[in-house]
Each structure stands twice: as C-alpha cells, then as structure tokens.
Amino acid sequence: MELTPVIPIMAIVLPCLFYKEMEANVVCPPGQSFQTCASSCPKTCETRKKVVLCDKKCNLGCYCVPGTVLKSKGSSECVNPSKC
Numbered sequence: 845m846e847l848t849p850v851i852p853i854m855a856i857v858l859p860c861l862f863y864k865e866m867e868a869n870v871v872c873p874p875g876q877s878f879q880t881c882a883s884s885c886p887k888t889c890e891t892r893k894k895v896v897l898c899d900k901k902c903n904l905g906c907y908c909v910p911g912t913v914l915k916s917k918g919s920s921e922c923v924n925p926s927k928c
Contacts, residue, residue, distance in 0.1 A: 872906035875922035879907050887913040889928030 870878045882905065885891075885898035892913045908914060908922035915921040915928075 870906065873920045873922075875909060875912060876906040876920070877909050878905070880904055882907040888917050888919075889913055889915055889923065889925070890917065892925050892928065 872878055881902035883898060884901060884903050885896050886907055906920075911924065912922040913925055913928070915923050
C-alpha cells in the first residue's frame with residue numbers, strides 16, 4: 845500500500861484556507877477590494893502614466909478595483925483615471 849504525502853498538500857491547503865477566512869473578515873473602503881497579492885506600488889493619479897520601479901513582492905490588503913487608481917499617494921479614495 846502506497847501512502848500519500850500529507851505535508852505537501854497541507855502546505856498548499858492551509859495558507860489558502862487562512863486567506864479565504866481573512867478575506868471574509870476584511871471590510872474595504874468603497875471602490876476597493878481585498879487582494880492577497882497586490883503591488884506594493886499601487887497606481888495613483890500622479891503615477892498612472894509613468895513607469896515606476898517597484899518591489900515586486902505580494903502584499904495583502906485593500907486595493908482599488910481594476911480600472912481605477914488611487915486619487916493620491918496615501919489616499920484610500922479610488923477614482924476612474926479620467927477624473928484625475
């Protein structure tokens with residue numbers, strides 16, 4: 845009888861369950877959604893057309909929904925780029 849390795853499967857399943865539970869408990873500001881792997885340099889009205897060198901690591905948190913950008917650096921307000 846061959847045994848199935850449990851550890852590698854648990855290494856994948858447990859983080860997924862953790863993030864699902866975390867996502868269910870997070871309340872994001874209007875216009876934002878919880879993301880488990882977002883850029884550490886989100887686009888703003890000021891940087892939306894610039895190429896910004898940025899750390900590529902994933903960040904957990906609330907980020908603007910696709911098609912919108914932060915109104916300004918440090919702001920939690922997301923706007924359509926046409927309103928910048």
